[in-house]
Amino acid sequence: MPIAIVTGASKGIGRSTVCMLKDKGFTVIAISRSTPDIGDVKLSVDVIDRETVAKVVEDTVSRFGRIDVLVNNAGFGVYGKFTDTPLQEEEYMIKTNFLAPIVITKLVLPYMLKQKEGSIVNVVSEAAYVSTTTLAVYSATKAGLSSFTNSLWATVSKLGIKVSGVYPGPVKTNFTSHPSFSSMAQNGFDKFAVEPEAVAKAIWKGITTGKREIYVPSKLRVDPYFLKLSLIMQDFTYRIIRRYF
Numbered sequence: 710m711p712i713a714i715v716t717g718a719s720k721g722i723g724r725s726t727v728c729m730l731k732d733k734g735f736t737v738i739a740i741s742r743s744t745p746d747i748g749d750v751k752l753s754v755d756v757i758d759r760e761t762v763a764k765v766v767e768d769t770v771s772r773f774g775r776i777d778v779l780v781n782n783a784g785f786g787v788y789g790k791f792t793d794t795p796l797q798e799e800e801y802m803i804k805t806n807f808l809a810p811i812v813i814t815k816l817v818l819p820y821m822l823k824q825k826e827g828s829i830v831n832v833v834s835e836a837a838y839v840s841t842t843t844l845a846v847y848s849a850t851k852a853g854l855s856s857f858t859n860s861l862w863a864t865v866s867k868l869g870i871k872v873s874g875v876y877p878g879p880v881k882t883n884f885t886s887h888p889s890f891s892s893m894a895q896n897g898f899d900k901f902a903v904e905p906e907a908v909a910k911a912i913w914k915g916i917t918t919g920k921r922e923i924y925v926p927s928k929l930r931v932d933p934y935f936l937k938l939s940l941i942m943q944d945f946t947y948r949i950i951r952r953y954f
């Protein structure tokens with residue numbers, strides 16, 4: 710049986726991913742701060758706790774002999790104007806969304822390299838490309854994770870390891886239950902939100918194909934191009950301004 714580690718497994722996208730992997734015959738090590746209700750090994754672990762995470766990886770390898778899939782999914786957002794959001798919360802978010810996937814990948818990758826196979830999927834976000842005024846630091850954590858994912862993809866995909874970044878837009882999960890979201894108008898979010906199962910499906914695509922970027926829904930893949938185009942236009946405009954005005 711193939712072995713998978715999924716972080717953020719108690720709710721939302723992570724929980725749907727565990728269900729999907731179980732259906733596909735995986736043995737799943739499910740991790741979140743509150744004990745997940747599904748998975749073969751259900752662990753209450755904070756992903757920022759390096760020593761405990763290292764022990765989880767060691768225990769998994771000594772019990773099952775290998776790790777086939779790592780899904781770095783645990784994460785949360787702090788919503789609000791940058792001047793109003795507490796730095797302490799943001800530090801915790803940076804550690805959870807950005808640092809923890811790096812730490813866990815560093816622990817798991819050597820085993821995958823030894824096996825000469827494995828898949829790592831990082832759950833990024835459309836926010837990596839589209840930084841809104843109310844999710845400044847969240848967007849930055851996801852932009853960092855995106856950059857890390859791309860670099861990892863370029864480095865290890867030729868060594869048999871599949872690496873993929875999954876970029877969802879709004880998803881119907883507990884994501885907006887963080888207290889800071891109480892001031893957010895739900896209309897836009899609810900209108901465009903997809904089910905977590907759609908993201909789990911994209912994660913499966915990442916696991917099986919190692920496609921560098923997968924957007925959910927797929928039409929969001931134009932976002933980076935619009936952004937690049939707007940930056941080129943800005944650059945062009947400022948060059949003219951500097952020269953003639």
Ligand SMILES: NC(=O)c1ccc[n+]([C@@H]2O[C@H](COP(=O)([O-])OP(=O)(O)OC[C@H]3O[C@@H](n4cnc5c(N)ncnc54)[C@H](OP(=O)(O)O)[C@@H]3O)[C@@H](O)[C@H]2O)c1
Nearest residue numbers: 717719720721722741742743755756784879880882883884
């Ligand atoms: N929902 C969206 O609109 C959306 C859009 C784009 C990207 N995403 C990304 O998708 C991922 C999953 O979020 P979701 O939408 O499924 O939200 P969710 O329903 O709130 O689930 C988040 C999961 O992460 C776990 N988690 C959070 N902090 C953790 C920590 N420090 N250590 C261990 N587990 C932790 C939570 O469990 P515990 O609270 O029990 O720890 C929960 O299982 C996140 O990375 C998020 O940034 C979400």
